[in-house]
Amino acid sequence: MSQRDEVQKFEQGRIKVLQEERLHIQKKTFTKWMNSFLTKVRMEVDDLFVDLADGRKLLKLLEIISGEKLAKPNNGRMRVHKIENVNKSLAFLHTKVRLESIGAEDIVDGNPRLILGLIWTIILRFQIQEIEIQLDEENESSERKSAKDALLLWAQRKTHGYSGVEIKDFSGSWRTGLGFNALIHAHRPDIFDYNSLVGNKNIDNLNHAFDVANNELEIPSLLDAEDIDTSRPDEKSIMTYVASYYHTFARMKNEEKSGRRIAK
Numbered sequence: 001m002s003q004r005d006e007v008q009k010f011e012q013g014r015i016k017v018l019q020e021e022r023l024h025i026q027k028k029t030f031t032k033w034m035n036s037f038l039t040k041v042r043m044e045v046d047d048l049f050v051d052l053a054d055g056r057k058l059l060k061l062l063e064i065i066s067g068e069k070l071a072k073p074n075n076g077r078m079r080v081h082k083i084e085n086v087n088k089s090l091a092f093l094h095t096k097v098r099l100e101s102i103g104a105e106d107i108v109d110g111n112p113r114l115i116l117g118l119i120w121t122i123i124l125r126f127q128i129q130e131i132e133i134q135l136d137e138e139n140e141s142s143e144r145k146s147a148k149d150a151l152l153l154w155a156q157r158k159t160h161g162y163s164g165v166e167i168k169d170f171s172g173s174w175r176t177g178l179g180f181n182a183l184i185h186a187h188r189p190d191i192f193d194y195n196s197l198v199g200n201k202n203i204d205n206l207n208h209a210f211d212v213a214n215n216e217l218e219i220p221s222l223l224d225a226e227d228i229d230t231s232r233p234d235e236k237s238i239m240t241y242v243a244s245y246y247h248t249f250a251r252m253k254n255e256e257k258s259g260r261r262i263a264k
Contacts, residue, residue: 023113026155031047035220038057040065041060043060045057048116049112050110050227052086052115053110054073054082055082055084055085055086055107055108059089062092065127066092071088071092075087078110090104096125099118100258121143123236123239127240127243128243131150131151133154155242158186163194170238171233172232177205177229179208181197183242183249191216203226203229206225206229217248218237223238
């Protein structure tokens with residue numbers, strides 16, 4: 001084998017390892033994300049690639065996150081019953097999003113890439129797609145941007161001016177942990193002193209943000225600090241987590257407005 005072939009083989013092997021690491025991280029994040037909803041009805045996913053096979057947990061997730069009533073699942077344990085249940089979920093999703101190259105058999109058989117793709121589609125549709133950002137905050141005019149761009153713009157605006165934070169993407173910009181802390185501090189400056197975090201280790205800042213978000217704001221800890229303090233953190237996992245910040249703070253703002261109206 002020539003030196004060039006050896007280099008190419010090494011690079012291909014490295015790419016495969018990185019892809020597998022990314023799938024592993026997404027699996028962890030998406031499992032925690034699903035459980036943040038399913039625990040409300042005393043359900044839980046242990047293995048994302050196994051526990052969706054009968055279709056019942058997928059149906060329940062879609063009911064919770066959409067607020068709509070879906071068809072009742074078949075409680076049979078045969079393969080045909082599992083496929084029937086998953087098809088009910090896919091039929092509902094087809095009315096909301098464009099689904100391609102995924103069938104009930106893929107979920108029942110535990111296809112990792114297609115299951116992750118399905119959950120990501122659900123997250124995009126029900127957690128991120130509806131985000132509206134005011135381009136002109138003075139007159140409160142709203143414009144619909146792409147899901148990713150809207151969430152990024154929101155994060156950039158909220159963290160603007162914070163020392164050590166420059167949000168350019170949903171990957172390396174979050175590695176230091178300061179971005180997550182800045183998001184929290186921008187909405188709840190009473191919880192901690194932001195400036196005391198500048199200069200700390202990335203891992204410490206990440207764990208600080210995740211702990212405060214979970215304990216003080218009831219934002220589920222979807223990420224592990226070790227997975228973010230890397231050269232290229234997983235974009236989809238960070239988007240999923242940042243979206244949970246957005247929805248929490250949007251809900252707080254609406255509750256505050258409602259409280260002011262009642263006070264009047």
